[in-house]
Every structure is written in C-alpha cells, then in structure tokens.
Amino acid sequence: MSKTYFTEDHEWIKVDAGVATVGITDYAQEQLGDLVFVELPEAGKTLAKGDTAVVVESVKAASDVYAPANGEVTEVNEALTSDPSLVNSAAAGDGWLWKMTLADESQLEGLMDEAAYQASVA
Amino acid sequence: MSDTETLRHLPLEALHEEAGARFGAFAGWRMPLTYxxxxxxxxxxxxxxxxxxxxxxxxxxxxxxxxxxxxxSRACPLDAAALGEGRSKYTVLLTEKAGIIDDLIVTRLGPQRFMVVANAGNAARDEAHFRDIAQGFDITFEALERVLLALQGPEAEAVLIAAGLDLSDLTFMTGTEPRPNWFVARSGYTGEDGFEVALPVDDAERFARKLLDDDRVQWIGLAARDSLRLEAGLCLHGQDLDEATDPASAAILWAVPKALREEGKFIGARALQAIIAEGAREKRVGLKPEGRQPVRAGAPIINEAGETVGRVTSGGFGPSAGHPVAMGYVARSLSEPGTRLFTEVRGNRIALDVHPLPFTPQRYHKG
Known part of the structure; x- marks a missing residue:
C-alpha cells in the first residue's frame, strides 16, 4: 500500500515499501510555467531533509525542490533530461523527479494528505 | 507582492483579467506576465x-x-534635421560621461514635431532630463496619456487591415498618425514584422477587442516579450544597458551617425569621442550556453583559468532557438564570435560561446 504526502512547498512524496518518489504538484508546475531544464542529482547522493535535491528551471527563473526527509537517491527521472516539459504535462505521474530511500519515515509525519493540500491551494 | 497598492494599473487591466493573465510587478506597473x-x-x-x-x-x-x-539633437546623438517626416530612429539619452540613461525611438511627424517612445522604468528620469535640457529651447514637451499596444508577427499587417487599419504603406521604422491622437509605428521588440499602436484610452478597449476577435491574434505577456527580444538580440535597459555602459561598449554605435561621433554637440559627445578613440574596454555580445541549462542575468563570465572576464546581463531559454540564449559584456579582446568562455551555475562550470546576434533571424518589413 502506498501513501502520498504533500508539502507546503508544493511537492508530493509517494511512499511505497520504504522508497519515496518525489515530484512537484500540478499547482506548482502551473505557477512555474514551461520548464526548460531540470537539474537532477546523481543516484547514490545522500540527502538531508531540507537540502536542495533538484532545481527546475522555467523560461524565466530557477526554483529549488527540497528533500522531504533524510535518505539516499536511488533513481532519477532521466526522461526529464531530454523532455523537461513532462513535469508540466504530467506533474503527478511521468514528470516525477527522483526516488530515495527514507532513513526515518517518521520525518514525513505531519505533512498534508491530498485533500488537505488541495484545500490549501484552492 | 506587498506593494501591490503602489503599482500603477494598465487601463485595459480588466481585459487581461478576463483573458486569465498572471500578473507581476514590472517597472512600477502591474503587468501581465503570462496568459x-x-x-x-x-x-x-x-x-x-x-x-x-x-x-x-x-x-x-x-x-x-x-x-x-x-x-x-542636443538631447540625443541624433541628426534630427536629417530625419525624414514619418521616419523613426533608435537613439539614446546620455549622461555627460556617455552613460546610457535610456534608449528611445524618435519619430518625426512634421517639420517641427516629433514623437518619443521611452521605457517605463525610466520615464520619470527621462522626462526630468528632457525638461532640464528644454530650458534653453523654444519647444513644448508633453507626456502623453495613451494605451500602447504592440501587434507583432507575420500576420500583423493582415490583422490590422481586417480591423480597418491599412498600414501596408509603412515600412520598418516609419510611423504615422492614422486617426486623431493615434500614433502607429512599424516597429517592435520581437525581431518580427509588426506595429506599435498608441491610441487614446477611450478608443482602446474597442480596438483591442476587435483585434482579439481575429483568430490569428493572442495576448502575449511580458515573459514571452523578454524571450522574444533576447532571441532578437535587442537590449533591455536596466539589464543590458545602464548608466555604467556607453554606446560603444553596448555595441549600439550604429545608432550614432558617423559625423556626430566626431563633431556632435549632444550631451555626452565629448566622453563618447574619448571612448571611441581609446577603444571600449568591453563589449556587449551574444552568448550561447552549451547544453540545456539556462544561464541567467548576473552570472559571472570566466575564462578557462577561472578569472572573471565579464558578466551575463540577460539570459534564459530561447523557445524558437531551441536552446538557452544570453547576452552580456566581455573584455573586448574576447568579443569575437566563437570565443569559448565559461560561467558557473550552482557550482557547475558551463561553457558559453560568444555568438552573433540575433539568435533568430530578424524579419522586418523593409519594403
């Protein structure tokens, strides 16, 4: 059973068997506008909660995406290297950014569920 | 934005709201950034x-x-007498040190009458500067209240004809007054053919709606205005031009007639002569970053050894070019197209090649 969390920074974290997949929300991609570049971490990189894990660049500006918890990057979405616009067209799906292990899953406690998140941006 | 109340509002703001614009502050105005x-x-x-x-x-x-x-001719490095009626000219306002206060388009409308179009962010400074100079001259100087719409792109002429405004006689950098208190120039800030239409506020909504009724027309926000002008190699004052830059280093000396470079009486003439005689120390150039990573304004330009040799003044992604585009200032010895330079973004070194401007061909209607 997977569970999806949402942060105030407009990220989603889908946790499945101890591995988290992280992306930005549809609301966030709409605010950013057309993405032209995504700077991804290397697999194996250790992240601490709050670290900048990914930088997404729109035509106009660069924005940081933060690690939601401590852990290690296991995989990045290589498809974004050639097609960053996947984040715009499918933020919650094919536009995912990276996967990471979770050193302490309890760090995600207190984050919003989808209903609470949607209410926060409504 | 905490200072929303102090921003000035466009007369057609409601039309932009209707179109679903996302707004942001620019040069003291609440402006549509994207639709x-x-x-x-x-x-x-x-x-x-x-x-x-x-x-x-x-x-x-x-x-x-x-x-x-x-x-x-005193205020700008401009031979106003030689400017034919209906002709427009790109020029600048300079300090005594030849620093660029603003860049302008001046159009001659009659034997003794001219229209000047200035940048929003500099309008107050320009007006004060012009009025200062005006002391000794028998002229009237008036800031006009108009809505200014730019229609840009290959279909612009046909759209205007369909809207009842046939300006097919105009060529690039000419202007006319088709109706009372209207002023139209065949010019723009995108590298495309197009028109800039100044019209009274009371006429503006009806005219804009008429244009928008045409399927070929779409509102375009400031974000795309910026990427369009950058691909076209056009300067934005406040980024690529400012009082610390001069026409020679900014590579806009073409706008200063040759005779005036030597014996002009405009403000800043002496300083500009000296700069030209010595050779500008740096030069504005196009820059093409290698790869997909955009390089933004403010990024340092470095050489292979890591020494700072310039700065990026505008940068982003060029949707038509299909790659990142930028411009900036580099030491003059490094300004030849093809020169390989570098920058650093978040600790990563990115190669930047000096690239001819524009990045995308200009398609003006030269007649």
Whole structure:
C-alpha cells in the first residue's frame, strides 16, 4: 500500500515499501510555467531533509525542490533530461523527479494528505 | 507582492483579467506576465502568427516647436534635421560621461514635431532630463496619456487591415498618425514584422477587442516579450544597458551617425569621442550556453583559468532557438564570435560561446 504526502512547498512524496518518489504538484508546475531544464542529482547522493535535491528551471527563473526527509537517491527521472516539459504535462505521474530511500519515515509525519493540500491551494 | 497598492494599473487591466493573465510587478506597473497558453506557446505564436502586447507602461512624449530639431539633437546623438517626416530612429539619452540613461525611438511627424517612445522604468528620469535640457529651447514637451499596444508577427499587417487599419504603406521604422491622437509605428521588440499602436484610452478597449476577435491574434505577456527580444538580440535597459555602459561598449554605435561621433554637440559627445578613440574596454555580445541549462542575468563570465572576464546581463531559454540564449559584456579582446568562455551555475562550470546576434533571424518589413 502506498501513501502520498504533500508539502507546503508544493511537492508530493509517494511512499511505497520504504522508497519515496518525489515530484512537484500540478499547482506548482502551473505557477512555474514551461520548464526548460531540470537539474537532477546523481543516484547514490545522500540527502538531508531540507537540502536542495533538484532545481527546475522555467523560461524565466530557477526554483529549488527540497528533500522531504533524510535518505539516499536511488533513481532519477532521466526522461526529464531530454523532455523537461513532462513535469508540466504530467506533474503527478511521468514528470516525477527522483526516488530515495527514507532513513526515518517518521520525518514525513505531519505533512498534508491530498485533500488537505488541495484545500490549501484552492 | 506587498506593494501591490503602489503599482500603477494598465487601463485595459480588466481585459487581461478576463483573458486569465498572471500578473507581476514590472517597472512600477502591474503587468501581465503570462496568459494560460504559457510563455512557450505565446512566444512561438508571435513568431508564427500575431501576438498582441499591452505595453502601455511605456511612455510617449511629444516634442514640438521651432527648436524641436535643435532640442532633440542636443538631447540625443541624433541628426534630427536629417530625419525624414514619418521616419523613426533608435537613439539614446546620455549622461555627460556617455552613460546610457535610456534608449528611445524618435519619430518625426512634421517639420517641427516629433514623437518619443521611452521605457517605463525610466520615464520619470527621462522626462526630468528632457525638461532640464528644454530650458534653453523654444519647444513644448508633453507626456502623453495613451494605451500602447504592440501587434507583432507575420500576420500583423493582415490583422490590422481586417480591423480597418491599412498600414501596408509603412515600412520598418516609419510611423504615422492614422486617426486623431493615434500614433502607429512599424516597429517592435520581437525581431518580427509588426506595429506599435498608441491610441487614446477611450478608443482602446474597442480596438483591442476587435483585434482579439481575429483568430490569428493572442495576448502575449511580458515573459514571452523578454524571450522574444533576447532571441532578437535587442537590449533591455536596466539589464543590458545602464548608466555604467556607453554606446560603444553596448555595441549600439550604429545608432550614432558617423559625423556626430566626431563633431556632435549632444550631451555626452565629448566622453563618447574619448571612448571611441581609446577603444571600449568591453563589449556587449551574444552568448550561447552549451547544453540545456539556462544561464541567467548576473552570472559571472570566466575564462578557462577561472578569472572573471565579464558578466551575463540577460539570459534564459530561447523557445524558437531551441536552446538557452544570453547576452552580456566581455573584455573586448574576447568579443569575437566563437570565443569559448565559461560561467558557473550552482557550482557547475558551463561553457558559453560568444555568438552573433540575433539568435533568430530578424524579419522586418523593409519594403
């Protein structure tokens, strides 16, 4: 059973068997506008909660995406290297950014569920 | 934005709200940055069809009187007497040190009458500067209240004809007054053919709606205006030009007639002569970053050894070019196209090649 969390920074974290997949929300991609570049971490990189894990660049500006918890990057979405616009067209799906292990899953406690998140941006 | 209340509002703001614009502050105005189509589509639409821009934040000044020619020839490195009626010229306002206060388009409308279009962010400074100079001249200098719409792209002429405004006689950098208190120039800030239409506020909504009724027309926000002008190699004052830069280093010396470079009486003439004689120390160039990573304004330009040799003044992604585009200033010895330089973004070194401007071909209607 997977569970999806949402942060105030407009990220989603889908946790499945101890591995988290992280992306930005549809609301966030709409605010950013057309993405032209995504700077991804290397697999194996250790992240601490709050670290900048990914930088997404729109035509106009660069924005940081933060690690939601401590852990290690296991995989990045290589498809974004050639097609960053996947984040715009499918933020919650094919536009995912990276996967990471979770050193302490309890760090995600207190984050919003989808209903609470949607209410926060409504 | 905490200072929303102090921002100035476009007369057609309601029309932009209706179109779903996302707004942001620019040069003291609340301006449409993007519309629901998004910057990429807006940019490409302008190059393929006709993009409509509300640039009413820009300021029109009307200069007229017996000394209008002498006044403008003093204020700008411009041979106003040689400017034919209906002709427009790109020029600048300079400090005594030849620093660029603003860049302008001046159009001659009659024997003693000219229209000046200035940048929003500099309008107050420009007006004060012009009025200072005006002391000794027999002219009137008036800041006009107009809505200014730019229609840009290959379909612009046909759209205007369909809207009842046939301006097919105009060529690039000419202007006319088709109706009372209207002023139209065949010019723009995208590298495309197009028109800038200044019209009374009371006429503006009806005219804008008429243009928008045409399927070929779409609102375009400031974000795409910026990527369009950057691909076209056009300068933005406040970024690529400022009082610390001069026409020689900014590579806009073409705007200063040769005779005036030697014996002009405009403000800043002496300093500019000296700069030209010594050779500008740096030069504005196009820069093409290698790869997909955009390089933004403010990024340092370094050489292979890591020494700072310049700075990026504008940068982003070029939707038509299909790669990142930038411009900036580099030491003159490094300004030849093809010169390989570098920058650093978040600790990563990125190669930057000096690239000829524009990045995308200009398609003006030269007649």
């Amino acid at each position: 629901p189509a998004g910057v990429m589509k807006e940019h490409l639409h302008t190059r393929e069809s006709a993009g409509l821009f509300d640039i009413s934040h820009m300021q029109l000044f009307e200069v007229q009187g017996p000394d209008a020619i002498a006044f403008l």
